[in-house]
Amino acid sequence: MGQHGFEIAYVFEYFYRLLPALKVTLLIVGSSIGIGTIVGLLVALPQLYRIPVLRRLSQLYVSFFRGTPILIQLFLFYYGVPEVLKLFYVDLTRTPALFFVILTYSLHSGAYIAEVIRGAVSAVDRGQVEAAYAVGMNGFQAFSRIVLPQALSISIPVYGNVVIGNLKDTSLAFTLGILDITGKAQSMGTLSQRFIEVYISLAALYFIISFALQKLFERLERRLLRHEPAAAGLTKEPLVKRSFLRREAASSKWRRKEAQL
Amino acid sequence: MIQLSQIKKSYGRQQVLHGIDLTVGKGDVVAILGPSGSGKTTLLRCINYLERPSEGDITIDGFTVHCKRLTKSDIHQLRLKSAMVFQQYNLFRHKTALENVMEGLVVVHKLPKEQARLRAVEMLEKVGLGDKLDAYPSQLSGGQQQRVGIARALALSPKVILLDEPTSSLDPELVGEVLSVIRKIAKEGITMIIVTHEMSFAQDVASHVVFMDNGTIVEQGKPREIFQSPKEERTKQFLKRFAPESAYSI
Numbered sequence: 001m002g003q004h005g006f007e008i009a010y011v012f013e014y015f016y017r018l019l020p021a022l023k024v025t026l027l028i029v030g031s032s033i034g035i036g037t038i039v040g041l042l043v044a045l046p047q048l049y050r051i052p053v054l055r056r057l058s059q060l061y062v063s064f065f066r067g068t069p070i071l072i073q074l075f076l077f078y079y080g081v082p083e084v085l086k087l088f089y090v091d092l093t094r095t096p097a098l099f100f101v102i103l104t105y106s107l108h109s110g111a112y113i114a115e116v117i118r119g120a121v122s123a124v125d126r127g128q129v130e131a132a133y134a135v136g137m138n139g140f141q142a143f144s145r146i147v148l149p150q151a152l153s154i155s156i157p158v159y160g161n162v163v164i165g166n167l168k169d170t171s172l173a174f175t176l177g178i179l180d181i182t183g184k185a186q187s188m189g190t191l192s193q194r195f196i197e198v199y200i201s202l203a204a205l206y207f208i209i210s211f212a213l214q215k216l217f218e219r220l221e222r223r224l225l226r227h228e229p230a231a232a233g234l235t236k237e238p239l240v241k242r243s244f245l246r247r248e249a250a251s252s253k254w255r256r257k258e259a260q261l
Numbered sequence: 262m263i264q265l266s267q268i269k270k271s272y273g274r275q276q277v278l279h280g281i282d283l284t285v286g287k288g289d290v291v292a293i294l295g296p297s298g299s300g301k302t303t304l305l306r307c308i309n310y311l312e313r314p315s316e317g318d319i320t321i322d323g324f325t326v327h328c329k330r331l332t333k334s335d336i337h338q339l340r341l342k343s344a345m346v347f348q349q350y351n352l353f354r355h356k357t358a359l360e361n362v363m364e365g366l367v368v369v370h371k372l373p374k375e376q377a378r379l380r381a382v383e384m385l386e387k388v389g390l391g392d393k394l395d396a397y398p399s400q401l402s403g404g405q406q407q408r409v410g411i412a413r414a415l416a417l418s419p420k421v422i423l424l425d426e427p428t429s430s431l432d433p434e435l436v437g438e439v440l441s442v443i444r445k446i447a448k449e450g451i452t453m454i455i456v457t458h459e460m461s462f463a464q465d466v467a468s469h470v471v472f473m474d475n476g477t478i479v480e481q482g483k484p485r486e487i488f489q490s491p492k493e494e495r496t497k498q499f500l501k502r503f504a505p506e507s508a509y510s511i
């Protein structure tokens with residue numbers, strides 16, 4: 001606890017003083033989501049196309065990054081990668097910590113994004129691909145014109161969750177001395193001993209960005225899913241419920257099939 | 262015009278088609294009947310290579326594919342000669358009715374957009390959906406979706422349209438509108454192969470009826486021959502289930 005009494009005015013002051021550090025936070029989020037999306041696609045493909053050995057490797061990759069805490073991953077990469085590369089005579093001792101942070105967050109979100117892509121692509125029903133083949137499209141045309149656009153719009157809400165999760169996870173980067181908004185808040189708190197005010201403004205800042213991202217993704221989803229008004233109307237429902245609805249629809253299809261027999 | 266010879270298909274160790282021979286003339290409407298699991302869908306899907314036959318030759322409009330040795334371009338050529346109407350419609354859900362019909366014309370046949378649009382409108386009008394051009398599949402009833410499916414197939418001017426139980430996922434009151442569209446295009450002389458359980462429809466629209474059981478063609482002929490004087494015991498038994506008097510027993 002600081003020795004000062006709580007003063008609301010400081011909350012506003014710290015909020016403004018945190019803003020410059022937002023660059024660093026957004027840089028980590030932006031670049032790791034960007035790289036993570038490419039990684040995710042590369043990791044998802046062997047599973048989608050059932051490529052024998054690569055498929056196992058990509059499953060291993062996903063379970064490692066989903067199954068271990070990001071803080072440990074951060075330390076493993078920060079301390080471990082330079083050690084390993086030393087064996088190959090590559091010197092990383094002067095590489096900025098930010099590099100390792102972005103590397104870790106990219107690989108971490110890549111694992112989640114791979115799952116998002118895999119789920120979204122398999123949610124587009126196989127029948128449409130067959131219809132595409134039947135009108136004479138080749139595999140690439142069917143994927144890029146029929147599957148991909150629908151997979152994208154299906155994946156938007158979950159993708160949004162990954163981005164927001166990533167934003168919140170970056171608050172651990174301060175452990176490697178990164179001056180993102182959390183790192184900045186730490187040092188401001190230590191200097192002023194007004195921890196409560198600092199953390200209130202920090203929380204507010206995270207909340208505002210998360211909220212803005214959430215609205216952005218909801219909007220994007222509504223735009224992309226205008227062809228499925230029923231699904232787009234459910235944006236606010238939790239994901240579990242939506243996939244449940246989808247399953248319901250599928251099972252009612254089955255029931256109807258059974259009834260015919 | 263269409264000739265299938267010795268088409269065989271196995272899934273693993275289970276053989277589903279045991280060497281099917283079938284000849285379809287230009288303008289014929291062939292109805293394929295048979296109990297569930299007899300291989301009707303599989304046969305139809307082999308004709309446009311959605312299913313890869315293990316053996317046999319397929320000829321459509323002078324173009325022959327030997328299933329034992331073929332290239333990707335053979336498959337593509339073969340698919341251009343046919344179009345398919347699916348039991349579950351399989352419309353592209355992110356595209357409007359109009360875009361569904363235009364898609365193949367633009368992407369595969371490389372028609373200029375404006376020309377493709379005109380043709381698509383014409384086809385949708387033919388199936389009675391001139392007022393639903395901009396509707397997405399989610400905004401259409403099952404019967405309307407299936408009619409878009411038919412328009413999509415027609416637009417490609419295929420040599421043959423393959424229809425797999427086009428009405429069996431529809432609510433009973435919507436079956437009629439789809440059947441009457443099919444009846445209408447049959448009258449225009451378009452070659453069709455239809456798998457169906459609608460006996461009376463098969464009887465009055467088909468020019469040729471094929472009865473399948475256990476992966477073989479048991480009997481085929483004119484509708485009158487098959488429905489009124491079937492020769493094979495299995496055909497008789499199958500048709501008896503659909504005969505009017507059995508309707509009361511449900």
Ligand SMILES: Nc1ncnc2c1ncn2[C@@H]1O[C@H](COP(=O)(O)OP(=O)(O)OP(=O)(O)O)[C@@H](O)[C@H]1O
Nearest residue numbers: 272275277295296297298299300301302303304426
């Ligand atoms: N992908 C598949 N893998 C394994 N077996 C299959 C597959 N598709 C079909 N079969 C089997 O092949 C046989 C023929 O199936 P098919 O769908 O062609 O029958 P059908 O005559 O169309 O039946 P229905 O009237 O129920 O549609 C069935 O025994 C089925 O179990």
Ligand SMILES: [Mg+2]
Nearest residue numbers: 301302303426
């Ligand atoms: Mg079938």
